[in-house]
């Protein structure tokens with residue numbers, strides 16, 4: 001189920017699923033909704049679906065393109081972030097995007113540009129994107145994330161398909177953490193695909209960030225829940241069962257000082273049953 005990582009939003013999933021099954025996605029989307037609604041999670045799924053090498057049932061999660069996308073290293077998925085923390089993406093960055101979009105994809109059939117906080121783009125920057133949205137190269141795709149789609153120019157909105165997300169119930173729960181949910185989903189997918197390299201890369205990436213122990217254990221809870229679900233609903237219950245066992249072993253190390261990087265390293269080392 002390609003959309004299982006996205007919490008709630010049942011009607012939207014129903015609308016998207018046939019298009020993912022048929023491998024037919026448009027070229028420009030606005031993903032709108034409040035913080036915690038799952039815009040980042042859905043953008044990651046759509047980006048994977050756009051670069052996945054399968055004809056249908058995208059994203060498959062298993063092809064080399066999906067694995068690279070999961071590990072955050074696919075060269076044809078480009079996330080445009082503000083040059084300075086707290087600032088908006090500049091018109092110069094959009095000009096760069098405009099010229100980069102005319103360079104063919106490196107590996108995939110499509111090239112995907114993700115723009116978080118697109119509603120913070122100034123009018124000038126939005127106007128600089130118009131021609132690209134209307135008449136860009138056929139392989140280019142754009143995912144514009146916005147808390148408030150009303151912050152985008154009507155000319156931009158009219159050129160995109162709008163996918164409106166809502167915060168799932170329970171999102172106000174203090175235990176709710178969309179970043180943690182997304183990371184747990186990513187780890188579980190890599191584990192189920194036995195993607196040692198993907199886990200290793202994620203391990204190196206995460207090692208740099210300091211986490212509180214409570215958050216590490218909240219991640220384990222989420223991983224355990226995902227593997228348990230996979231044991232009954234997934235196609236590889238044995239690997240899911242091993243996932244549950246490894247998470248339990250990790251939980252048993254609670255007495256020791258363990259960082260999130262260690263945890264992912266442990267998962268990585270045990271992925272092939274070593």
Ligand SMILES: [Zn+2]
Nearest residue numbers: 052060063066
């Ligand atoms: Zn794939």
